[in-house]
Amino acid sequence: MRSKELADAGIHYQTLSRLVEAGKITKVRRGLYQLPESPEPDDLAEAALQVPGGVICLVSALQFHELTLQMPHKTWVAIGESAHQPKITYPPVTFVRFGDQAFSLGIETHDVGGVDVRIFSPAKTVVDCFRYRKQVGLDVALEGLRKAIENGKAKPGEIGDFARKLRIWTVIRPYLEAVAADG
Structure with missing residues (x-):
């Protein structure tokens, strides 16, 4: 606590x-x-406790939902555009500022070591990875998209809905169509 x-x-x-x-x-x-x-608290739980208004996002959310083989060196945490960014020494955290709409969509709460941790849903996480593809890498975004659909953690329509709402549909569409056609 x-x-x-x-x-x-x-x-x-x-x-x-x-x-x-x-x-x-x-x-x-x-x-x-x-x-x-x-037991020693999980990095996600510690980050959630130290950034109570934040949401676990991007590569950390992909890893939590088992949609990537990447092991992030830092915990990715989304905060609002005008939110205070706390100084955290441990765990290492990368903050990402999200606009109001992007910050409010697709939030789920999961129990991680007895701590309620806010994490973006698999479909929203995939869309966010495409939005921040320069920071996380297009390969990571594609891996997340492929695994989300293959493992049934997100439906193409759900990903498309988030992509349209966040105005990135034209970027994701060809990748989504290719992955959906393969599956």
Whole structure:
């Protein structure tokens, strides 16, 4: 839990310090605590706790949905255009600013190690990878598209709907048609 959540639950910061000293809870890093017997938090869960308004996106979301073989070196987190970008030392995070519409579409909540983590859906993630293909690579976007359709995690129509809403349909269309024809 974050120290703010503990304070909201009525635990005073001095009580929190005493609990850490007594070994009842463990300080993972500044502002982040867990029970001693808990496993080390997942990078996605830690990022979600440190960026509560953020959404896991791009390569990190592809990896979560098992749509890529890529292992991102950093956790990709989407934040709103005018949102405060927190300074995070660990896990390494790459922030991406999304406009209001792109930021509000396709958000799912998943339990990752007991933490509710907001992650874009497979179809929305594929579309975002095409939108940010210069940052993540066209090969990664194509791999995500192919695996999403092959594994049944996203339907071509669903991908097309997000692509139209986010004005990238003309870019995705030929790739989507080719992958759908192969499948």
